[in-house]
Amino acid sequence: MAVLVALSVVERATPVAAASRPPKFDYQLHTLDNGLSIILNEDHSTPIVHVSLWYHVGSKDEPRGRTGFAHLFEHMMFKGSKNVGPEQHTSLVASIGGQSNATTNEDTTIFWNTVPSQYLPMVLWMEADRMATLRVDDATFKQEREVVKEERRMRIDNQPYGRLQEILYDKAFEVHPYKHPVIGSMADLEAATVDNVREFYETYYVPGNATLTIVGDFDSKQALELITQYFGAIPKAARPLERKIPVEPQKTRERRETVYEEWPLPAVIVAYHITYDGDPDSYPLHIVSKVLSDGQSSRIYRRLVYQDRLALAAFGQANLIEHPNLFYAVAIVQPNATPESTTKALIEEIERLKTEPISARELQRAKNQFARDYIIGRESIQQKATHLAHAYVLHNGDVTTADGEFDIFQGITTADVQRVARRFFTPQNRFVLTILPKAAAPGGSPERPR
Amino acid sequence: MLSRLTNRQRTTIWGLLLTVLVSGALSTLAGADYEKTARWKAWPSSRMPKPLEARPVTFPPYEIRTLANGLKVVVVTQHEQPAVSLRMIVRAGAANDPQGRAGLANMVASLLDQGTATRSAGDVAEAIDYIGGALGAGAGTDLSFVNAIVMKDNFADGLTLLSDVARTPAFAPQEIERQRDQVVSALGVNAGDPEWVADAVIDRLIYGFHPYGLPGAGTATSVAAITRDDIVAFHQRWYAPNNAILAIVGDLSLDEAFAGAERVFGGWARRDVPAVRASEAPDATRRVIVVDRPGAVQTEIRVGNVAIPRKHADYEALDLAVKVLGGEGANRIQRVLRSERGLTYGASADIQALKQTGGIVAETDTRSETTGEALRLVVDEFFRLQREPVFELELADAQAYLTGNFPLTIETPDAIALQVLNVLFYDLDVKDLETYRARVNAIKSDDIQRVARGYLKPARLSIVLVGDARLVEPQLKSVGFGEFERVPIERLDLTAPNFLRPATAGGAH
Numbered sequence: 001m002a003v004l005v006a007l008s009v010v011e012r013a014t015p016v017a018a019a020s021r022p023p024k025f026d027y028q029l030h031t032l033d034n035g036l037s038i039i040l041n042e043d044h045s046t047p048i049v050h051v052s053l054w055y056h057v058g059s060k061d062e063p064r065g066r067t068g069f070a071h072l073f074e075h076m077m078f079k080g081s082k083n084v085g086p087e088q089h090t091s092l093v094a095s096i097g098g099q100s101n102a103t104t105n106e107d108t109t110i111f112w113n114t115v116p117s118q119y120l121p122m123v124l125w126m127e128a129d130r131m132a133t134l135r136v137d138d139a140t141f142k143q144e145r146e147v148v149k150e151e152r153r154m155r156i157d158n159q160p161y162g163r164l165q166e167i168l169y170d171k172a173f174e175v176h177p178y179k180h181p182v183i184g185s186m187a188d189l190e191a192a193t194v195d196n197v198r199e200f201y202e203t204y205y206v207p208g209n210a211t212l213t214i215v216g217d218f219d220s221k222q223a224l225e226l227i228t229q230y231f232g233a234i235p236k237a238a239r240p241l242e243r244k245i246p247v248e249p250q251k252t253r254e255r256r257e258t259v260y261e262e263w264p265l266p267a268v269i270v271a272y273h274i275t276y277d278g279d280p281d282s283y284p285l286h287i288v289s290k291v292l293s294d295g296q297s298s299r300i301y302r303r304l305v306y307q308d309r310l311a312l313a314a315f316g317q318a319n320l321i322e323h324p325n326l327f328y329a330v331a332i333v334q335p336n337a338t339p340e341s342t343t344k345a346l347i348e349e350i351e352r353l354k355t356e357p358i359s360a361r362e363l364q365r366a367k368n369q370f371a372r373d374y375i376i377g378r379e380s381i382q383q384k385a386t387h388l389a390h391a392y393v394l395h396n397g398d399v400t401t402a403d404g405e406f407d408i409f410q411g412i413t414t415a416d417v418q419r420v421a422r423r424f425f426t427p428q429n430r431f432v433l434t435i436l437p438k439a440a441a442p443g444g445s446p447e448r449p450r
Numbered sequence: 451m452l453s454r455l456t457n458r459q460r461t462t463i464w465g466l467l468l469t470v471l472v473s474g475a476l477s478t479l480a481g482a483d484y485e486k487t488a489r490w491k492a493w494p495s496s497r498m499p500k501p502l503e504a505r506p507v508t509f510p511p512y513e514i515r516t517l518a519n520g521l522k523v524v525v526v527t528q529h530e531q532p533a534v535s536l537r538m539i540v541r542a543g544a545a546n547d548p549q550g551r552a553g554l555a556n557m558v559a560s561l562l563d564q565g566t567a568t569r570s571a572g573d574v575a576e577a578i579d580y581i582g583g584a585l586g587a588g589a590g591t592d593l594s595f596v597n598a599i600v601m602k603d604n605f606a607d608g609l610t611l612l613s614d615v616a617r618t619p620a621f622a623p624q625e626i627e628r629q630r631d632q633v634v635s636a637l638g639v640n641a642g643d644p645e646w647v648a649d650a651v652i653d654r655l656i657y658g659f660h661p662y663g664l665p666g667a668g669t670a671t672s673v674a675a676i677t678r679d680d681i682v683a684f685h686q687r688w689y690a691p692n693n694a695i696l697a698i699v700g701d702l703s704l705d706e707a708f709a710g711a712e713r714v715f716g717g718w719a720r721r722d723v724p725a726v727r728a729s730e731a732p733d734a735t736r737r738v739i740v741v742d743r744p745g746a747v748q749t750e751i752r753v754g755n756v757a758i759p760r761k762h763a764d765y766e767a768l769d770l771a772v773k774v775l776g777g778e779g780a781n782r783i784q785r786v787l788r789s790e791r792g793l794t795y796g797a798s799a800d801i802q803a804l805k806q807t808g809g810i811v812a813e814t815d816t817r818s819e820t821t822g823e824a825l826r827l828v829v830d831e832f833f834r835l836q837r838e839p840v841f842e843l844e845l846a847d848a849q850a851y852l853t854g855n856f857p858l859t860i861e862t863p864d865a866i867a868l869q870v871l872n873v874l875f876y877d878l879d880v881k882d883l884e885t886y887r888a889r890v891n892a893i894k895s896d897d898i899q900r901v902a903r904g905y906l907k908p909a910r911l912s913i914v915l916v917g918d919a920r921l922v923e924p925q926l927k928s929v930g931f932g933e934f935e936r937v938p939i940e941r942l943d944l945t946a947p948n949f950l951r952p953a954t955a956g957g958a959h
Contacts, residue, residue, distance in 0.1 A: 097851050121499035129493075144792065147792050263642070296571070335635060
């Protein structure tokens with residue numbers, strides 16, 4: 001029941017050039033009359049089965065004042081339904097040796113179970129039960145809200161650098177809900193009511209907004225019968241789903257800001273507004289991320305951590321999700337370096353992508369690294385299900401991208417990388433954030449732990 | 451909550467599950483709002499469907515051979531994804547750091563890929579990155595490791611690189627200085643991370659000045675004291691074929707794997723490796739440390755005591771007991787703290803599996819205002835596990851988790867290899883891999899109570915609270931922990947008996 005923060009978004013599909021191509025998925029697609037999408041992929045190597053349900057709702061569906069609600073709702077899905085008692089989903093799956101959990105990100109809420117394969121009927125039955133008849137009462141809701149507040153304290157407020165992304169996104173975005181964190185603010189969590197829960201359930205937790213994926217040791221025909229039996233009886237949504245998500249305006253000038261936090265070392269971030277996942281120009285941005293920071297031979301590591309010793313840690317990555325998001329590079333500044341020189345070095349490395357093409361060897365290296373991610377990212381049935389569902393839910397039902405992106409990456413050239421760098425890495429698209437230890441603030445307390 | 455009396459009479463797990471479900475559903479108060487919706491009324495009441503026929507599952511094939519120089523090699527093959535994973539374990543870690551040199555094993559491991567006899571640090575990075583591989587090295591408590599993953603076409607290159615970094619690291623002075631800087635900066639960051647601090651302090655309390663009690667990455671002082679001679683000597687002493695295990699896992703044949711191991715490691719000379727003398731950990735002693743972090747919004751809580759090493763006849767029964775306390779399948783403390791009271795996002799207890807001795811540690815976090823309550827509840831569960839026999843249902847659930855989980859633990863070839871490595875590393879019997887489920891199922895409620903009485907020390911627990919002392923301390927007396935020591939976080943010294951660095955005139959730096 002974790003918030004999936006942007007940094008840990010599942011590593012995405014890939015290219016290759018020299019390495020052998022991994023096997024393609026062998027899946028079937030189905031849709032029930034009530035709109036439920038189904039992806040089935042048999043894999044009999046081990047007698048286990050993975051079942052996931054992706055609801056196409058995340059923190060970007062939350063209006064102002066309701067931040068954190070999608071994730072809070074995810075927690076409520078464990079509070080029982082007509083035939084399953086509160087907290088029993090988790091304990092029942094555990095008591096057959098299975099694992100289950102859920103995660104919420106900006107775009108989706110994902111419930112998953114991996115169990116010994118003979119328990120497929122039980123898992124489908126439990127997932128259908130909570131899609132159909134969630135128990136929503138005030139006392140349970142209020143108690144679970146406290147759990148989520150503890151989760152926020154644990155993950156964000158009580159961690160050095162825990163608020164780094166929250167600060168960045170709040171300042172980089174003006175109106176698009178990517179501005180706010182998945183976990184939400186304490187004030188909004190406190191203001192949420194049980195009526196909000198019911199409305200959210202009726203709106204988003206409907207078959208037409210859900211994708212059921214099964215990967216593992218099962219028989220597709222039998223699974224489809226079970227799915228029809230358990231999920232087929234859930235009624236269609238009463239009204240069509242309308243999304244009114246504000247569009248972030250084009251940026252017109254560079255912005256720089258400095259804030260103060262109780263962190264041991266300064267952090268600097270250089271961010272650029274980019275495009276969405278699946279846009280043809282998004283693929284070269286993955287190559288950019290690799291060239292800048294995959295491995296110790298990557299440019300940012302080599303320059304900032306190894307050669308100039310400016311940073312304790314540094315990386316740059318494209319956060320490619322459903323709506324246009326950010327590319328950002330972060331460096332934690334070493335005690336004997338300055339935030340200014342570190343920022344300058346980061347910007348120089350990004351500018352270099354525009355002024356000269358990356359070398360053919362760097363491109364090949366990045367493609368080989370993608371092949372690796374692609375291959376080792378498809379070992380478990382959970383990973384396979386994640387790739388299939390991700391392609392289907394976030395690429396408008398085009399599940400072929402789960403395999404096809406491998407070939408897209410093959411075709412990327414050094415000129416593509418340079419063109420895309422020039423398109424996005426402009427000064428007007430740039431936001432530079434410096435986060436200094438509070439002790440360095442004007443009037444800051446020198447007694448604070450360093 | 452569910453009715454346990456009914457459940458205890460059941461014999462099969464499946465019967466238990468059904469009963470849990472039905473009693474859970476019945477116990478709901480009738481007439482809640484959600485029950486008045488058309489959606490609810492239209493939905494049938496139903497019972498959980500029966501499972502399908504189970505397929506038999508056995509531990510998958512693997513092969514172990516020992517080279518003439520003593521290097522043990524484990525091979526697991528798979529032919530789905532065109533990749534090969536390589537893992538080398540060396541039987542020495544932070545526990546083997548000499549006195550005053552805490553952090554040495556970690557420094558040695560982190561320098562392995564920073565240059566060898568034939569390649570600079572940059573050459574190593576370029577070699578592994580260009581073939582789309584990954585390479586990493588590190589040190590744990592009892593072991594050090596080097597891992598690599600490469601595509602099958604690059605198996606030979608990957609293996610050669612792994613051998614280079616494990617056998618002939620250069621330990622160039624400039625790389626040592628660079629690594630030392632990194633470690634010292636990272637320690638500075640860790641010192642402000644309440645989770646890291648709580649873990650480090652509970653280890654010191656449980657294991658005292660036994661090597662397990664000191665931080666694996668060392669302290670700023672010990673890391674500053676490490677010389678190149680120390681580094682070379684550690685590598686020379688412990689990195690030997692007869693003190694290592696290699697696993698080769700992936701899309702290749704057994705012959706290819708063993709021939710590859712022979713090619714790159716066959717010429718590595720066997721050496722005499724000193725025997726590790728297990729030192730004694732102190733007896734469990736009740737001690738409460740409050741690490742003061744003014745303004746903290748949450749308190750990190752750790753509660754534990756010293757227990758038994760991994761290779762001990764009671765290990766599996768104790769592991770199961772700790773699962774009931776705070777692990778998958780049962781987890782009393784999660785139920786009490788989170789499900790019943792909403793005090794935390796998570797609570798768990800674990801057994802630390804180590805060579806020389808071991809520990810039991812429960813952990814959770816809660817807001818400052820509920821710290822006393824949460825602490826009391828966790829400690830009470832230590833007492834209860836010792837005082838009362840576990841319910842048959844709870845035991846059955848914990849057993850069912852461990853045994854039912856078996857097919858999930860052998861899904862990937864890497865996971866299979868890790869289990870084999872684990873058995874070899876702890877000098878257990880490889881037959882244990884096959885008989886694990888039978889052994890777990892043979893454990894009875896009486897066994898749980900016996901090991902709980904033998905190894906849990908509820909009256910002599912070590913306790914760490916990292917949080918805002920101003921808010922936390924006033925709660926402690928009323929929950930029975932009136933005696934405690936306060937350590938300001940900026941003065942925390944893990945090597946001092948009282949955990950305190952002497953105050954300096956200029957304040958903390």
